[in-house]
Amino acid sequence: MTKKRSSFSGKIGFVLAAAGSAVGLGNIWRFPYLAAKYGGGIFLLVYLILAVTFGFALMTAEIAIGRKTGKSAIHAFADLDKRFGFVGILASIVPIIILPYYSVIGGWVAKYLTVFVSGGASAAAQDGYFEGFIAQPFEPLGWFLLFIGLTAIVVLFGVEKGIEKVSKFMMPILVVLTIGIAIYSMTMPGAMEGVKYYFLPDFSKFSATTVLAAMGQLFYSMSLAMGIMITYGSYMKKDVSISSSVSQIEIFDTGIAFLAGLMVIPAVFSFSGGDESALGKGPGLMFITLPKVFNSIPGVMGSVIGALFFILVLFAALTSSISLMETVVSIFRDKFGWGRKFTCIVVAIGSILLGIPSSLGFGVWSHININGNTFLDMFDIFSNSILMPIVAFLTCIFIGFIIKPQTLVDEVELDGKPFKRKKLFTVMIKYIAPVCIVLILISSVLDVLGIVKI
Numbered sequence: 001m002t003k004k005r006s007s008f009s010g011k012i013g014f015v016l017a018a019a020g021s022a023v024g025l026g027n028i029w030r031f032p033y034l035a036a037k038y039g040g041g042i043f044l045l046v047y048l049i050l051a052v053t054f055g056f057a058l059m060t061a062e063i064a065i066g067r068k069t070g071k072s073a074i075h076a077f078a079d080l081d082k083r084f085g086f087v088g089i090l091a092s093i094v095p096i097i098i099l100p101y102y103s104v105i106g107g108w109v110a111k112y113l114t115v116f117v118s119g120g121a122s123a124a125a126q127d128g129y130f131e132g133f134i135a136q137p138f139e140p141l142g143w144f145l146l147f148i149g150l151t152a153i154v155v156l157f158g159v160e161k162g163i164e165k166v167s168k169f170m171m172p173i174l175v176v177l178t179i180g181i182a183i184y185s186m187t188m189p190g191a192m193e194g195v196k197y198y199f200l201p202d203f204s205k206f207s208a209t210t211v212l213a214a215m216g217q218l219f220y221s222m223s224l225a226m227g228i229m230i231t232y233g234s235y236m237k238k239d240v241s242i243s244s245s246v247s248q249i250e251i252f253d254t255g256i257a258f259l260a261g262l263m264v265i266p267a268v269f270s271f272s273g274g275d276e277s278a279l280g281k282g283p284g285l286m287f288i289t290l291p292k293v294f295n296s297i298p299g300v301m302g303s304v305i306g307a308l309f310f311i312l313v314l315f316a317a318l319t320s321s322i323s324l325m326e327t328v329v330s331i332f333r334d335k336f337g338w339g340r341k342f343t344c345i346v347v348a349i350g351s352i353l354l355g356i357p358s359s360l361g362f363g364v365w366s367h368i369n370i371n372g373n374t375f376l377d378m379f380d381i382f383s384n385s386i387l388m389p390i391v392a393f394l395t396c397i398f399i400g401f402i403i404k405p406q407t408l409v410d411e412v413e414l415d416g417k418p419f420k421r422k423k424l425f426t427v428m429i430k431y432i433a434p435v436c437i438v439l440i441l442i443s444s445v446l447d448v449l450g451i452v453k454i
């Protein structure tokens with residue numbers, strides 16, 4: 001006898017949980033930085049086109065696989081064709097690697113939130129504050145434990161009572177905060193230069209790498225190729241439309257990324273007097289530059305905006321880590337038949353152990369690195385630049401030529417539901433997406449080897 005699989009209560013619950021996974025740290029710091037670097041408006045346009053073609057096809061495919069099989073990645077592929085079970089295993093490795101280090105960064109966000117809430121804006125704006133904080137052995141570990149503990153509690157409560165409830169609460173707040181801070185940011189002195197920089201296309205910055213960078217970002221941003229959408233699809237009721245859910249998740253994810261640009265770029269421009277290099281790259285933007293920007297806002301407003309910003313980032317990071325942990329939990333439960341509570345505890349302890357090197361890698365263990373890449377960087381590179389493109393490529397080949405796109409089209413059209421971009425889906429999955437993914441893989445391997453810098 002098989003146990004009944006948990007499910008989301010309906011469409012809104014599903015869409016908000018999936019959007020919660022998609023909207024994460026990548027939307028808030030990586031998207032604005034990339035958009036600024038690759039020619040503003042032109043990058044936005046390329047990203048948008050890719051989202052409704054490439055992103056749409058891959059997301060639809062993963063959700064349909066999950067719902068059709070009712071399994072997490074580890075069994076879903078094997079269920080459809082035994083010979084391809086290994087793709088499910090590869091896909092399952094990705095969230096196991098990402099969850100620990102993502103939670104280390106989530107812990108940093110929680111720390112910054114408390115700093116701003118307790119009026120520490122000026123301390124956080126000091127040069128060297130961030131580097132000093134992450135180099136400590138114990139404090140970042142404590143925040144990491146708190147973050148992963150919070151994630152585990154939600155997952156412990158299950159799909160409907162945990163994940164869905166939290167997503168329904170956090171996602172609307174996240175939208176309101178993003179819009180509010182974006183409006184505030186655009187009214188800062190000198191901010192309009194940033195708005196122009198963000199919107200006006202600079203064609204001289206457009207090249208093939210613009211498309212590749214946009215594609216890589218899209219992939220990560222939509223939480224693809226890591227089994228998440230397969231797991232969430234397996235919790236989706238059969239009478240919910242996959243096609244329109246995917247459209248809504250896309251709008252959510254792309255909309256928040258777009259607004260994050262309006263929140264970050266004008267504020268940084270206002271602070272730096274139009275110097276675009278202040279946008280920096282990676283975590284530096286969020287943990288070094290933005291605290292300085294908030295601290296430069298006169299009066300109490302700096303602490304208020306800073307605290308609201310870090311609440312927003314914390315919510316975005318939490319809903320993403322919840323999706324990661326739920327995916328890992330569902331993999332172990334499917335594999336070993338364990339109960340939810342026991343699996344959650346095992347996964348939480350395992351992730352803590354795996355996360356410790358990432359947390360210590362900026363301080364006591366910083367001597368262990370490859371070309372300056374710490375543990376956290378290495379986990380990130382291996383999962384995002386190598387494993388994910390391989391999983392996505394194999395998924396496309398599997399659907400396109402083994403089980404055939406029609407199998408998933410039937411799942412999307414179940415109950416007479418419409419599938420608006422059906423033709424596009426088939427062509428994308430069979431031909432265009434695999435070629436694009438191979439290009440992403442080649443460019444990221446070259447990037448890792450230091451041959452070409454993206």
Ligand code: PHE
Pocket residue numbers: 021022023024025026027098102220221222223320321323324
């Ligand atoms: N999609 C998330 C983002 O844009 C990233 C993410 C990674 C989410 C891993 C879940 C798991 O930040």
